Amino acid sequence: MPLDAIAFYVLAVLAVAASLMVIGQRNPIHSVLLLIASFMALAGLYVLLDAPFVAVIQIIIYAGAIMVLFLFVVMLLNAPREQEAADIAHPPVAHGPRRLGALLAVVFAVELVWLLNGLLGGTSETGAEAAAPVSSVREIGRVLFTQYGFAFEVTSILIIVAMVGAVVLAKREI
């Protein structure tokens, strides 16, 4: 087996197993750490796809910045261990939201199957030409500020709005 394939399977198993264990943990801090492990494995997969820039950004933004914030919040709120599952007759979530959740899960599964079908059918562009803009930082920058300029600016406005909103909510007597 080539080295790439071994690396792929190790990282893929790690990513899936860590993600599953995130929701299987009772201790929130362990969940946060497993999520970081899952992000790291994803970053490794990006490296295998010849997209080192995306991989590093994944680590800086998700594993570095956002998860530190998560960890901070969990630590400061001193979130307790989750209680053992309540008895079946009195589930912690009401029936309405549960049905909605089940419906969303089905929709997501259908979507996923549809997407995978499209990919396996070979309709999407793959290979070196498709990968080229992803591996070059220069190219990513160019595309981001020309082709996707509007989306880029809108995202930054969204982030500013969220920040201002958070400050207003946190300090009511400004």
Added chain:
Amino acid sequence: MNPVLIVQLALVLFVFVALLSSAAVMVYAERKIAAGLQQRLGPYLVGPRGVLQPFADVLKLMVKETLKPKGADTILFMLAPVIAATAAFAAFAVVPFGAETTLFGLLDRPVKLQVADVNVAILVVFAIASMNVYGIVLAGWSSNSKYSLLGALRSASQMISYELSYGLALASVLLVAGSLSLADIVHAQGGTWLRVLPRWFIFVQPLGFVIYMIAGIAETNRAPFDFPEAEQELVAGYHTEYSSMSFAMFFLAEYINMVTVSAVATDLFLGGWQGPFLPASLGWIWFLVKVAALLFFYIWMRWTLPRYRYDQLMQFGWKVLLPLAVLNLVLTAAGVISFAS
């Protein structure tokens, strides 16, 4: 086995051993320089002039009992120092420390003196630096002790605050060099201006260098920014409850982080392995000299300046260093555009 792979593995092993021994040298240097600054003798009993003192220290730590506080989270308590040490070692993987060499003709093909030549090397350094905080935060949280937790919280907020200035200082060097690869950045600093002044980025980016060093000292939690382990207030901060080899790993991580910050500063601002008098194949000697000078600066700072107050640290980070870093970045960008056109 294929020879390229063997050379690569040998390089990995070499960097690992070199970092380990640099930590040993740093322990000795720190003790001796501290003693000199305080007009003491420093270690002198173990070996000639006390040079074997670091080994005595390690031996002492190895034979100590590993303690674990009651109510500590066992897995995380054992994992935290491993994360700290791993992050410290990993960052050096992308740092080039010499020009291509054939080891005096031993190899038929020249090798790069760099474990992995990634084209986004500088971002990798930044990413791994942001991983450092996990070791400390988890150590503080899992110890189930208030001093540890306070140390960890301080450390996390300090590292997040100074990471911004650190990143902006890196970004202004990127603008000047026009590349994210550390090897390219070093090559961009070859040659001289007016035949005397070397083309080092420290002369183009003096403010960037100062910001980088200040933020680097804060990132590695060294005095005058050593709040995570402020002895007078927090006993020993995040590693209060650690003993034996777990403690040794934090100790190791701190020194290796200092070496990495100095090595990256050398590559970014001081021209890396380039220097006069020596042929390119011996450039690593220049690299060592420059890194040693920066490390001496680190130790000198520690024994000269008293610790800041915590609110002063935050004020300085957000109200002085960050605006300066943004200003530096904007001016650099304007300069690069006007020179390019």
